[in-house]
Amino acid sequence: MTDDTGEPAASDDDPATGGDPTDVPIDRFHEALEAEERPVATASEVARRLGTTQAAARDALSDLVERGDVDRLDVESDPVVFYPSDWGALASRERVVAFPSRREIVVDRPTQFTRARLSQFAYLVDTTGTEPGTRGYLYRIRQEDVWAAPFEDADGLIGSLRAVLPRRADHLEEWVRDQWRRAHRFRLYTHEDGYVVLEAANESLMGNVAESHLEDGQLRAPISETEAWVNEDAVASVKRALYDAGYPVEDDRDLETGDPVDIDLTTELRDYQETWVDTFLESRSGVYVGPPGSGKTIAAIATIAAVGGETLILVPSRELAGQWRDELLAHSTVDPADVGLYHGGEKEIRPVTIATYQIAGMDRHRSLFDSREWGLICFDEAHHVSAPVYSRTAELQSKHRLGLSATPVRETGNEEEIYTLIGQPIGADWDALFEAGFVQEPEVEIRYVPWREELARNEYVSADGRERRRLAAENPAKVAEVRYLLAAHRGKKALVFVEYLDHGEAIADAIGAPFVSGETPHHDRAELFRRFREEGSDLDVLVVSRVGDEGIDLPNAELAVVASGLGGSRRQGSQRAGRTMRPEGSALVYVLATRGTSEEEFAQRQMRHLARKGVRVRETNVAE
Structure with missing residues (x-):
């Protein structure tokens, strides 16, 4: 006997048919087609691939046909076959592939649901593709990710893992449970x-x-x-x-919060910022990780208000200390008299004190900071904490410890030490913020500049080591390329980054712009940054040395040209690109590398770090 599909009918008495028909969502039908490696399938093939009965699969497929998700084709003397009504949906659907032994998960075209789940217990290693919504993602589950996972118990974490993976991975689950136990020993x-x-x-x-x-x-x-x-x-x-x-050690010490601080946030938080703050308050420690422009400072001010105790904010420079004070006054109700600066220029201890790492770590000032009962210590640009000159500040005791960093990575590979000294990472998927429109994704282009002066080329060929690197960085052809890029984007607020003082002065003279370096007096530097930020100001281009790589808030920068300095770290590359990452407007980054030199490799290495976070990077050969 056959049924209306042309396939052998199952008997009502056949126990294999089970009871009620099994619902087959369209995604499950797509999975069956992929398993069959064919664009069409019969009811019996769908049943086999999905582990259900033929009768149940037949009924479910009939429901899909009625809804218009699936079409059927009747061929005389052959079984009925089913295929998707929308072939595009099959081609563009999410695919998840797990590699349990490597603890890696590859997701093609992930949904927001999948990315949100993965962000709870996995680290985004790399992205491929160009257009949002078409990218592939590589996630890795590390020890520290499991240790910091926001779940009450291991079962909750395993449940979230199973919700993402296409099938059970017993070995991976066993490893996750073991790491969870380690985090509570x-x-x-x-x-x-x-x-x-x-x-x-x-x-x-x-x-x-x-x-x-x-x-x-x-x-x-x-x-x-x-x-x-x-x-x-x-x-x-x-x-x-x-x-x-x-x-990892759970820190449940009864530390004091010091005198209360009267402060409320006056700026509305985005959903992901609220999640950051809630996650932090549960564990009393953590590092907010997100791209420049994602609002880490605002989230930190919200955290200060939530803790409500004496607060120490540690920063790498005097400029950043002043900017922090301005941000506190702009986004909270704190009394200006309750905010003190403690650095080479001023030394005030207040309920909210902003100090430089270097000053706070000095022996003659250390006892003063040690004697306070801090309710919260905030480590801005937290990657500094593991550097020897700043590491002593990490030993200051506080009931809550908060770090902020766009890229908590050091070339020594000891970013884990940052999480040890401060807390586990709390952050957002960079690419998710780009797609949601919270942060403007920069357009990054590496431009390979030729030698145009034979003398300069010969001098480079004759040199070696560090001198060769300097000559490649100061290729005279870069001056003309900077001038060309600024002219092509006339009217945009632009930053030109350099490594060497002579190179910076040469470019500044050629384009008629101020040069800001470590030798620029503090008050002159602050005035130039103020003018650059000011709406309607005639100052729209600054040439900046390493002093501008971090901790300088120039929110209206629309264009960054990295003219030299490609021997620096991946973090430095992210920070320079990050000078243009803001919620609105265009964001352009040009990286100049002398063709045929080590700068090519350095540029690719720096920008690869950005590409792994979802930033699109293209390459161009500049004409001779």
Whole structure:
């Protein structure tokens, strides 16, 4: 007996038919077609691929036909075949491929739902493609991602993982559960007598892990088989040592918040900023990670208001200290008298104190900062914390520790140390912010500039090492290229970045623009930045040395030209591009590299870091 599809009919008494028909969403039908590697399929083929009965698949496919999602084709003497009504939907649908042994997930054309789920427990490594909505994404699940995952228990995390993957990955799930357990094996708490205690989940962890990885003097004395008295000055180093051993420490100490600070936020937060703040308040530590222009400072001010205790804000420069004060006054109700600056020019301790890393880490000032009961310490440009000259500031104690960074990566590969000293990453997918329109995605172009002067080329060929790098950076042809780009984008606020002072002065003279470097007096530098930011100002181009790579808020910059300095870090490349990332308007970045020199490789390396975050990068050979 056959049914109306031309296939053998199942008997009503056949237990294989089961009970009620199984619903087959259109996505499941697409999966069946992909598994068959054919554009059409019969009901029996769909049933086999989806693990259901033929009768159930037949009924479900009939429902899809009635809804108009699927068409059917009746061929005499052959079984009925089904195919999608909209072939474009099949070609453009999301595909998820997991590589459990490498703990990697590749997603082609991911939905916002999938990306939101993945951001909870995975790290976006790379993106491919050009147009939004057509890109492929590579995610990797790292230890620190599992440790910081926002779930009450491992089951919640595993459930989110299963919601994304196309099929179960038992080995990966076992690894995730193990990492989750590791993240809850040690904690610090304050004893009722006021000293700090390290507590392990069991005796073995205290004996085999803590004692073998901690140095003499970090623990003062055992309290029990699972507890030890911690030297007050060694809290940060204890956390770092156990983190390196694969056991992040939960910090539950009863730290004071200092005197209350009367401050409310006056700017409305975006949804993702609210999520950042809520996530931070739950754990009392973390690093806000997002592209320039995503509003990390506003989220930090909201965090300061939520904590409501004495706050220390650490910044890398005096310029950034002044900008922080302006931002606090512009976006909150804080009394100006409650905000103090502490750096080489001013030294005021207030309920909200903004200090430079260098000053706060100096011995003669350190005791003053140590004596305060900070409710919150905010580390702006947090990648500085792991640098030796600034690392002492990370030992300052606070009930809450917040970091801000667009790219918390150092070329030494010790970004994990940043998360150890401050907290786990809390951030948004750069590409998601671009697509949502919260941040303007920059257009990045590497322009390979030829040698146009034979003398300069010969001098480069004869040189070696560092001198060769300098000569490539100062290729005289770049001056004409900068002039050409500025003329092509006349009227745009532009920043021209350079590495060497002589090169900066040569370009500044050629285009008639001010040159800002470390040798520029502080008050002159501040005045130039003020004029550049001012609406209607006649100053629309600045040549800037490394002093402008970070911590300078120039929100109206529309064009960045990196004329030299390509031997720098990936983070430096992101920061320079980030000078143009803002919520509105165009964003253009040109990177000049002398053709046939090491600058080509340096440019590609720096911009590859941006490409992995979803930024489109193109390349152009400049004519001879």
